[in-house]
Amino acid sequence: MQATDEQLDLLIIGAGPAGISAADVAAREGLNYLVIEKGLLADTIYHYPVGLTVFSTTNELELREGALEPCREKPTREELLSYYVRFVLEHNLRINTEEAALRIERVEPEGFVIHTDRAEYRASRVLVAVGGTARPRRLNVPGEDLSKVHHRFVEPHPYVRKDALVVG
Template sequence: MLDLIIIGGGPSGINVGISARRAGLNYRIIEKGVIANSLYHFPVNMTFFSTSLKLEIQDTPFISHQDKPTRSEALEYYRRLVQSFNLNLNLYETVDRMEPTEGGYRVFTDKAEYTAHNVVVATGFYDTPRYMNIPGEDLPKVRHYYDDPHVYIGQDVLVVGAANSACDAALECWRKGANVTMAIRGDGIYDRVKYWIKPDIENRIKEGSIKAYFNTTTEEIREHEVVLGTPDGPLTLPNDFVLAMTGYQPNYALFERLGLPIQENESCKPVFDPNTLETSLPGVYMAGVACAGLETSKLFIENTRDHGRIIVDEILKHAAAAAN
């Protein structure tokens, strides 16, 4: 039986894994994709809002060319952490469910079964888009992840949303030659947009380079057009691609299969002790941004860097108490 299974091989899972290794625990990290899978799906040209200093974990320096690191620099950093600490990490293995067993839990994946005294859920939220649930959303031209503007050169592109991802996508696509329109539910660009991006997108909208429809919803997506619901009524526009930058959320379907209770309020946070990060399931802990539930703008890598230490200290405390 393992001391600990960590579900998720992103920054938080790696963080907990390093703490576990340093404490001499017998652990295993299980990741459904690549190392830092969520970060891997960030836009190719993305720059972080936080500085590399604030993103460092486990007192390991994060070296970047500029103050704020790029996506590629972050991927290199987390890869080096995994290799430098020789972490026990299974890639391309998906956790399906878990059930209580004597002294801990049995965790079932698509490749194996494991038993462990403790389980940490560090699954982030970027892997699960918030869908619009409208006709045509399943068409191949609809993307819930933005990667590179080269695909959209000379195309009619609708960007849905007004947060960081939407603004980045709209600006990059427009600068590479796409005809960009934005559909925005509110009456303006969100205040939380990066301070160097917000005036840029607002000025492009003001000058008419990027067309924006405010207080507008996307009602239907068709093969060659989209239907918007504007304050003046339905509007049909020609369209080649839809970038649905509508946000992301934790993997609640997985939480349900794991048996994790969820708060019945607007935040939909998992139920856990904020001091120990232990859930109402004994020996099961939450780590990283998944702790925020739907309040995805509250937690980041930089303000969850102590989760690994907190969880492993708690596990060691429980083990010492049981031994006595």
């Protein structure tokens, strides 16, 4: 694991809409920041079924007013992913994907050391912007770790005419 000499003003954990929005504000405020994401950009949305219509309104999903323009009233998974990727690229936001935060350590006099699976970062502040599916609540019942059990919404096609149980 490599330690970085760079002192960050802010390290953001999570590159979903909240993390991307925080990075956008940090960049506009001139902060030295970095976002780390254990998965892909907008990872939860990436794992939605292909073609899924997202039932949040556009103004709840867009990062800047008027920037998200779906074909219909509600955006699809693909429209959202395209929007978030385009936003990150257009604004040159500093985001490391496929880098998991392992531990946050408070250091004196002020600040934190953030240990990831790739590096160690020093930051004055840490913002944890992980979504609700980052750590699903398990039921602690036998069989929940089987390969056929999912802890997020998955493509339903493989389950046509099969018995299924949906909890939550």
